[in-house]
Amino acid sequence: MLGIYSPHNVVDWLVPGRNLFLTLHILGIACFFYIVSMRIVPLLRAQRDPRFDRPLERLGRVLKFWLGQWKHPRYRLAGTLHILIFAGFILLAARAFTVLILGVNENFVMPGLSGRIGPIYERLTDYAATVVFLCMVVAVVRRLVFKPARYAVPAKYGKAHTADAIFLLGLIALLMVADSLFSATRFAGHVHNGEIAETLAIYSLPWMLATLVGSTSLAMLWFLNVTAYLVHEVAFYFLLCYRPFGIQFHVETSLFSIYFSKLNRGTIKPVRWDVPDEHLDQVKSFGVKTCEDFTWKHILDFYSCADCGRCADNCPANSVGRPLAPRFLTIKARDWVFQHYPVFGKANNSKPLIGNIYSEDEIWSCTTCGACEEECPLLVEYIDKIVDLRRGMIDDGNVPQSLQKPLKALESRGNPYGKMEKKRGDWAKSPEALKHGTIPVCDGKNQADTLYFVDSITSYDDRMQSIGRATARILSNLGMKFGILGAAEKDSGHEVRRFGEELLFQALRDQNTDAIKASGVQRIVTTDPHAYNALKHDYKDIPPVEHISQLLVREARAGNLHFNSVEQWLEDRSRVYTYHDPCYLGRHNQVYDDPRDVLDSIPGLHRVEMQRSRDRSFCCGGGGLALFYEPKEEQRMGVVRVRMAAEAGANVIVTACPFCMVNIEDAIKVAGLDGKMSVMDLTELVDQHMVRGSSDKAAQKLAEKTQELETVTSGG
Amino acid sequence: MEIMVCARRVPDTSENEIELSAAGNDIERDELVYSVNEADNYAVEEALQIRGRIGGNVTVVTVDNEEGEEILRRQLAMGANQAVLLSDESFEGSDGKGIATILKAFVDKGHYDLILTGVQADDGAAQVGGMLAAMLDYPFASLVNSITVEDGKLKVSREIEGGNREINEIDLPCVLSIQTGINEPRYVGMRGIRQVASVTIPTLGASDLGVSQGSAGKSAAKVKRVDYFVPGLSKCAEILKGSREDNAQKILELVEAKGGLN
Numbered sequence: 001m002l003g004i005y006s007p008h009n010v011v012d013w014l015v016p017g018r019n020l021f022l023t024l025h026i027l028g029i030a031c032f033f034y035i036v037s038m039r040i041v042p043l044l045r046a047q048r049d050p051r052f053d054r055p056l057e058r059l060g061r062v063l064k065f066w067l068g069q070w071k072h073p074r075y076r077l078a079g080t081l082h083i084l085i086f087a088g089f090i091l092l093a094a095r096a097f098t099v100l101i102l103g104v105n106e107n108f109v110m111p112g113l114s115g116r117i118g119p120i121y122e123r124l125t126d127y128a129a130t131v132v133f134l135c136m137v138v139a140v141v142r143r144l145v146f147k148p149a150r151y152a153v154p155a156k157y158g159k160a161h162t163a164d165a166i167f168l169l170g171l172i173a174l175l176m177v178a179d180s181l182f183s184a185t186r187f188a189g190h191v192h193n194g195e196i197a198e199t200l201a202i203y204s205l206p207w208m209l210a211t212l213v214g215s216t217s218l219a220m221l222w223f224l225n226v227t228a229y230l231v232h233e234v235a236f237y238f239l240l241c242y243r244p245f246g247i248q249f250h251v252e253t254s255l256f257s258i259y260f261s262k263l264n265r266g267t268i269k270p271v272r273w274d275v276p277d278e279h280l281d282q283v284k285s286f287g288v289k290t291c292e293d294f295t296w297k298h299i300l301d302f303y304s305c306a307d308c309g310r311c312a313d314n315c316p317a318n319s320v321g322r323p324l325a326p327r328f329l330t331i332k333a334r335d336w337v338f339q340h341y342p343v344f345g346k347a348n349n350s351k352p353l354i355g356n357i358y359s360e361d362e363i364w365s366c367t368t369c370g371a372c373e374e375e376c377p378l379l380v381e382y383i384d385k386i387v388d389l390r391r392g393m394i395d396d397g398n399v400p401q402s403l404q405k406p407l408k409a410l411e412s413r414g415n416p417y418g419k420m421e422k423k424r425g426d427w428a429k430s431p432e433a434l435k436h437g438t439i440p441v442c443d444g445k446n447q448a449d450t451l452y453f454v455d456s457i458t459s460y461d462d463r464m465q466s467i468g469r470a471t472a473r474i475l476s477n478l479g480m481k482f483g484i485l486g487a488a489e490k491d492s493g494h495e496v497r498r499f500g501e502e503l504l505f506q507a508l509r510d511q512n513t514d515a516i517k518a519s520g521v522q523r524i525v526t527t528d529p530h531a532y533n534a535l536k537h538d539y540k541d542i543p544p545v546e547h548i549s550q551l552l553v554r555e556a557r558a559g560n561l562h563f564n565s566v567e568q569w570l571e572d573r574s575r576v577y578t579y580h581d582p583c584y585l586g587r588h589n590q591v592y593d594d595p596r597d598v599l600d601s602i603p604g605l606h607r608v609e610m611q612r613s614r615d616r617s618f619c620c621g622g623g624g625l626a627l628f629y630e631p632k633e634e635q636r637m638g639v640v641r642v643r644m645a646a647e648a649g650a651n652v653i654v655t656a657c658p659f660c661m662v663n664i665e666d667a668i669k670v671a672g673l674d675g676k677m678s679v680m681d682l683t684e685l686v687d688q689h690m691v692r693g694s695s696d697k698a699a700q701k702l703a704e705k706t707q708e709l710e711t712v713t714s715g716g
Numbered sequence: 717m718e719i720m721v722c723a724r725r726v727p728d729t730s731e732n733e734i735e736l737s738a739a740g741n742d743i744e745r746d747e748l749v750y751s752v753n754e755a756d757n758y759a760v761e762e763a764l765q766i767r768g769r770i771g772g773n774v775t776v777v778t779v780d781n782e783e784g785e786e787i788l789r790r791q792l793a794m795g796a797n798q799a800v801l802l803s804d805e806s807f808e809g810s811d812g813k814g815i816a817t818i819l820k821a822f823v824d825k826g827h828y829d830l831i832l833t834g835v836q837a838d839d840g841a842a843q844v845g846g847m848l849a850a851m852l853d854y855p856f857a858s859l860v861n862s863i864t865v866e867d868g869k870l871k872v873s874r875e876i877e878g879g880n881r882e883i884n885e886i887d888l889p890c891v892l893s894i895q896t897g898i899n900e901p902r903y904v905g906m907r908g909i910r911q912v913a914s915v916t917i918p919t920l921g922a923s924d925l926g927v928s929q930g931s932a933g934k935s936a937a938k939v940k941r942v943d944y945f946v947p948g949l950s951k952c953a954e955i956l957k958g959s960r961e962d963n964a965q966k967i968l969e970l971v972e973a974k975g976g977l978n
Binding site: 396398399401407412422502504 | 731749751795900902903905907910960
């Protein structure tokens with residue numbers, strides 16, 4: 001042996017290296033393509049899902065969420081580790097390819113990496129391999145010693161995933177060591193022979209290894225070099241072919257998952273993408289019952305999940321002990337798909353998901369708050385899947401008794417409480433509603449250009465009617481010409497759709513759309529984020545809709561809305577306010593600042609933030625039909641939320657959603673914080689503090705006092 | 717097994733505000749919404765479950781005017797094989813015996829192994845099931861809260877005072893009145909109702925059934941409603957008229973005073 005050669009020159013067991021490695025390459029690649037093609041089979045059998053539109057927007061998302069790793073820093077340590085590993089992998093891609101080719105062609109140089117760039121790239125990747133290796137060590141230590149709680153697998157969801165995770169981390173570490181040792185021995189061999197060699201990056205893993213083996217014999221270097229190469233080769237192809245069997249498949253699928261991710265926030269997918277609403281009657285089966293009923297993108301989501309546990313860590317249902325964790329919703333489905341579409345063997349028709357991998361309670365436990373989707377670095381979708389599974393259960397008549405009555409009432413009366421239609425607008429007739437007459441009903445015959453869409457809970461619930469009255473006073477004081485639909489208004493159907501009763505939702509939507517069109521208004525305002533989301537995203541061809549907080553902030557900026565200082569109210573001086581983001585205003589519609597700006601424009605108001613706020617806001621327990629569902633849980637979401645407010649040092653929770661108000665008000669009592677904590681709606685606060693335009697100041701003052709007292713007694 | 721279920725349309729108490737009519741002998745019916753009587757819905761679900769276990773047919777029958785179609789359609793959407801409306805002007809104003817007579821006439825035209833009724837209609841007197849059984853000379857069990865089918869007979873469990881249960885063996889054919897809570901009735905969605913929207917529901921009148929004038933309807937009724945009223949306040953009743961919070965506090969005090977909280 002005269003020098004150190006490329007591994008393709010080695011002859012072992014009479015097999016020339018070139019032939020050996022060529023065979024390994026072909027086998028490895030063939031295996032990978034076979035496995036991947038078997039993984040594509042379920043995608044082809046799945047439902048249609050048109051995701052090929054808006055390519056530029058999709059590319060933008062790839063740059064932001066894939067290349068830019070946008071969501072990762074939300075978890076500081078794990079996110080940093082992932083960004084380093086990801087960057088390392090991206091950098092190492094060309095190097096790994098070059099090393100593989102070196103087995104069959106000793107002079108191969110990656111196009112673009114010849115000349116002066118080559119050595120720079122080599123040194124950079126020396127460090128990249130080192131960083132990835134170190135990240136693997138840190139990751140293993142985290143898994144084994146620090147054991148972050150979100151990686152734990154509760155017994156009901158199967159066995160711990162730790163062994164698999166360690167195995168994969170170990171394999172990557174091995175790949176990095178093999179790659180580094182290959183470079184190190186080659187370098188040492190050249191030095192040994194007195195040949196000119198590019199230096200290795202100082203303090204990098206290859207550099208350290210080269211220092212370590214520098215004094216060994218050439219024969220030993222040769223042996224180590226070929227061994228390192230073989231280990232790299234085998235580890236590389238083993239990883240490539242093993243990844244499609246577990247969480248590391250995201251290395252291949254994440255790019256596609258993110259490119260094809262959902263673009264329209266706040267919406268719900270149609271029952272079938274290829275069937276228009278009017279032909280839904282002809283669809284044989286609604287929703288998802290077996291795994292083939294999912295769309296191909298949703299199955300791709302299952303493949304892409306990296307089991308990082310961030311979704312479940314943020315899921316309010318999971319944290320109060322409901323039988324739902326988004327992470328396992330995905331992991332269970334992935335395992336089920338793998339089991340029914342095996343890589344080897346025949347695909348078998350899969351059985352119903354409910355009863356086999358999912359329980360009914362699991363699927364009804366979701367409040368569609370969106371915390372999981374907000375957190376997922378891979379943009380895995382959950383709400384559409386939950387809604388599709390619910391559609392399947394509704395279609396089979398599989399609905400908890402507690403939900404059947406409100407659904408039936410929505411069908412016959414247009415509200416979940418079964419109250420009379422003619423009483424829907426009664427709250428607006430009560431004398432304290434307005435100082436200047438009653439609120440007109442928009443029927444196209446009066447002057448109103450703004451419709452206040454009240455929705456069921458604010459119309460019928462004694463306590464929530466106070467939100468309606470406060471809003472009416474505010475709009476009236478702002479001099480707006482507004483009205484309500486009264487008896488013609490039906491439930492917005494927001495939760496009806498999200499609980500899977502699509503056709504009932506459509507019936508409600510159509511009735512409301514007709515009534516809104518007949519009213520002749522030019523814009524709509526609502527105090528209910530659920531109604532806001534429905535009107536904005538689920539309805540078509542209606543005037544633009546705003547949440548009251550958006551209107552208030554605009555009026556305040558335009559100088560039309562002034563507030564009295566909180567100092568005027570004795571009680572207020574000791575009050576510390578915090579704002580609770582309703583899911584359908586915040587996460588689903590990105591309205592975070594407007595309500596806060598309104599609060600902050602009240603002079604002297606002391607506001608603190610809860611630790612979980614804005615896009616990490618913690619759901620109060622859910623709105624609409626979720627109020628009727630009786631979940632199996634250890635404690636109420638609202639109670640957890642109220643304690644968070646107390647922890648932040650607040651004693652008044654301001655929210656901008658009637659459902660948040662119901663849940664939080666109840667939770668204050670359950671948490672035993674009655675008298676120490678209170679909750680109010682943004683409109684009630686504004687109504688209390690706004691300076692009114694009327695000349696009759698004394699009467700206004702009296703009205704404010706009365707309203708103040710009313711809110712204080714009912715609020716807590 | 718051929719199963720017949722007798723169902724009835726009633727004003728839904730959870731979706732209506734029941735008020736007395738001006739005449740005082742009925743409730744104000746102008747803006748009422750109706751649905752299938754709750755116990756009857758359980759009876760239909762039980763029939764469907766039995767069919768699911770051992771096969772057969774489920775026929776739902778109601779005595780009503782044409783409005784009765786609404787609930788029959790709902791039961792078809794739920795999964796019943798047939799629905800039949802028994803309707804005739806001469807049936808109007810029937811008392812319990814009259815309704816049982818009409819139903820018996822229908823049973824005589826077919827062959828049913830098992831006849832189920834709800835334990836009682838929301839506005840009824842829990843009498844039709846027993847009368848129908850007697851007229852047919854079939855055995856009868858009331859307040860049934862579980863059914864096991866055995867060879868040529870059934871094992872039924874009945875709810876008796878104090879929450880206890882007794883198990884009875886009963887020969888087929890028979891009539892059972894079904895207690896609510898025997899099962900969890902399935903949900904009937906908009907989609908299900910639309911799918912049966914165009915199914916024709918056969919209507920049988922007095923002549924089809926062979927019900928003679930004078931055996932059903934107002935003229936035959938020997939039980940007549942003469943008054944309808946909200947019971948007056950008795951001496952020991954107390955109505956709390958304060959705010960919600962005050963009332964809750966007061967109730968708590970009252971329960972505590974009577975030793976209800978320990």
